[in-house]
Amino acid sequence: AQSVTQPDIHITVSEGASLELRCNYSYGATPYLFWYVQSPGQGLQLLLKYFSGDTLVQGIKGFEAEFKRSQSSFNLRKPSVHWSDAAEYFCAVGASGTYKYIFGTGTRLKVLA
C-alpha cells in the first residue's frame, strides 16, 4: 500500500540556518511527489512537485527537493531559512492511475530569531 512518512513532527532552526525536512514514501512504481506548506489559518500551498526527469527540483520561496529512488526519499531543503518560513510542511505522493494523494502527517517548523 502507498504511504508517506515524515519522521520529524517538529523542527526548530535558527534564522539563516539551512533546513532539511525528510519525507519517505512507499510505492511500487515511480510516484508523483509534492511538497506543500501550510501557514496558520491558511490552506495548503504547493511548494514544488516531481514527476520525472531531473531528480533535483526547484520550487517557490527558495525551496528545493531531491528525489532519491534508492532511498525512497524526497527531502525538502532550503539553504537559509527566513522567519516567514515558520509553518507546517506536508509531503504527498500521488500515483499514476489515481487522482488521490496520500499526505504525510506534516512537520511543523519553528524559526528562532
Added chain:
Amino acid sequence: DAGVIQSPRHEVTEMGQEVTLRCKPISGHDYLFWYRQTMMRGLELLIYFNNNVPIDDSGMPEDRFSAKMPNASFSTLKIQPSEPRDSAVYFCASRGQGANQPQHFGDGTRLSIL
C-alpha cells in the same frame, strides 16, 4: 487568477444542526476534492469528483455526510445532523486534467460544533 474559494471561513453551530460548506473550484479544473483536517487524524480525503461526478466517497465518515457538485463551478459538503466530533477544518481542492497536475487548495472552513 482566482484560486479555490470556500465559504464560510468559520462556522460555529450547535450539535444537531445542519451544516453546509461551499466550494468554488478554479475555473477549468475537472477534479474537486474535499478534505478534513484534525490534530488527531491529520489530513483525510473525504470524497472527490471528476467532471461533477463523485468518483470515490470511501472517505466519507458516515451517512450524516453528503457532498454534491451540481455544476463545474460549485460543490457543497453537508453534515446533517452535526456532532461535536465533526469539528475540524474542511478543505476543498481542485486540479486540472492530466496526472501531473497538482491539487490547489482553498483556505478552508473552520467548523466548530458545540
